[in-house]
Amino acid sequence: MLLENDHIYLGPVKEAEFSEVSDWYRHETLVRRLNARPYYFETEVEIKKWWESEKHTSYKFGIRMKDSHKLIGFVVLDGILWNQRNGWISIAIGESSEWGKGYGKxxxxxxxxxxxxxxxxxxxxxTVFSYNEPAIRLYAALGFTKEGSYREFIERDGKHYDMHLYGLLRREWKSLHLSS
Structure with a gap:
């Protein structure tokens, strides 16, 4: 099936679940991995507004466990330039108890x-911050190529870190998946 894998499937996020997504933003590690802004809380209203925005240039999916249908995160394709056939991807496993289990992959x-x-x-x-080592390993395993860095882009706890740009071309993806 197109949006399904061994343990998870992708689907919509229900309106009643936006409060749960908002709760994920209370986890400092998650927030610091997602963006460069100072640590903050996203309200349920802000999450819902973001989720419903940009419907013609973005695809937002909830990540759910196949066995329980529990929402554990989200993955987003956005910033799509249809004439160039390029887009951006981002992911978050919001349930910290599910980190490191391969569901993000x-x-x-x-x-x-x-x-x-x-x-x-x-x-x-x-893009990914250089201190987000689990994500960097994931992107390498998926076939992404590091294409460059924004040096000392972000300061966290008194230290500067780079932000890396990674890219994956359709032919590279196909090559990896035809050989496996």
Whole structure:
């Protein structure tokens, strides 16, 4: 199935679940991995407004466990330039109890499959902070190539860190998945 993998599937987030997503933003580690702004809380209203925005240039999916249908995170394709067939991808496993179990990789595989095979995109890109080592390992395992760095882009706890740009081309994705 297009948006399904071994343990997870991608689908909509229900209106009643926006409060749960908002709760994830209370976890400092998650927030600091997602963006460069100072640590803050996202309200349920702000989450809902973001989720419902940019419907013609973004695809937002909740990540759910197949066995329980529990919402554990989200993955987003956005910033799509249809004439260039390029887009951005981002992911968050909000449930910290599910970190490190491979669900992020499964969700990214589903979303990349959707991006390249359903939307016919040519290139997917993302940025990641240099201190987010789990994400960097994930992106390498998925076949992304590090294309450059914004040096000392972010300061956290008195130290400067780079922000890396990673990209994945459709032919690279196909090559990896035809050989496996």
């Amino acid at each position: 499964e969700a990214m595989e589903c979303c990349l499959h959707y991006a390249f095979d359903e939307l016919n995109l040519h290139r997917i890109q993302l």
